[in-house]
Amino acid sequence: MKKTSTTYPVSARGPADHEVRDQIVAAATEHFSRYGYEKTTVSDLAKAIGFSKAYIYKFFESKQAIGEMICANCVGRIETEIRAAIDQADRPPEKLRRMFKAIVESSLQLFSQDRKLYEIAASAATERWQVTLAYEEHIQKMLREVLQEGRQTGDFERKTPLDETAMSIYLVMRPYLNPLLLQHSFDYTEQAPALLSSLVLRSLSP
CATH class of the missing domain: 1.10.357.10 (Tetracycline Repressor, domain 2)
Structure with a gap:
């Protein structure tokens, strides 16, 4: 059988393979798991990761x-x-x-x-x-x-x-x-x- 593509569209910015992106996603996954998606802001993530909010926005346009x-x-x-x-x-x-x-x-x-x-x-x-x-x-x-x-x-x-x-x-x-x-x-x-x-x-x- 023909293989189905596993590529998904995401609204990301910056280099696709940048390690910082993976770091942000990993930290966000942990933070959302602990506090919930709705209650977490980008500012909360920035504090948890140790990055500035502006730096996160270089890789993602929104929460x-x-x-x-x-x-x-x-x-x-x-x-x-x-x-x-x-x-x-x-x-x-x-x-x-x-x-x-x-x-x-x-x-x-x-x-x-x-x-x-x-x-x-x-x-x-x-x-x-x-x-x-x-x-x-x-x-x-x-x-x-x-x-x-x-x-x-x-x-x-x-x-x-x-x-x-x-x-x-x-x-x-x-x-x-x-x-x-x-x-x-x-x-x-x-x-x-x-x-x-x-x-x-x-x-x-x-």
């Missing part, structure tokens, strides 16, 4: 830009784990099952273990940050790749337009991808991957 970078790191890891799970399977039906399972497990791990960092994910989803939109596009692309492969191998039906099928299945996955919806789905996380993937696979039978 949101720093949050975007942290989000990009988080969803990038989730996407990598989902891709790895898919690649471990040989047949498209099993790839789809593994995709459902990896989405739930990876999302729970990153979005629910640290309640303070969860605030960043919630803000990103609420305000529709570009990194969130890109993540949704990447997941949908991965899903379409699995569906296309399944149609080529004869595992999945071909009558329904591919885009319609992909969007329908994506909407089934969405409660476990979106942090705002995920918080209302905790009671079903153990059962959801197997039940939902089985239901979807029955609908895809040729």
Whole structure:
């Protein structure tokens, strides 16, 4: 299968590989984890890191830009784990099952273990940050790749337009991808991957 890009759009300034940028992101991640995203200001970060506020603005145009970078790191890891799970399977039906399972497990791990960092994910989803939109596009692309492969191998039906099928299945996955919806789905996380993937696979039978 064709590999999905893991590049996410972030509003950063200055040299892309500058070590100071990584230092700011690492310090911000720790600070947000301790005090929360909403309650932290760029001035707070500057004091915590030992930089001037103006120096931080040389690398990030706003607090949101720093949050975007942290989000990009988080969803990038989730996407990598989902891709790895898919690649471990040989047949498209099993790839789809593994995709459902990896989405739930990876999302729970990153979005629910640290309640303070969860605030960043919630803000990103609420305000529709570009990194969130890109993540949704990447997941949908991965899903379409699995569906296309399944149609080529004869595992999945071909009558329904591919885009319609992909969007329908994506909407089934969405409660476990979106942090705002995920918080209302905790009671079903153990059962959801197997039940939902089985239901979807029955609908895809040729």
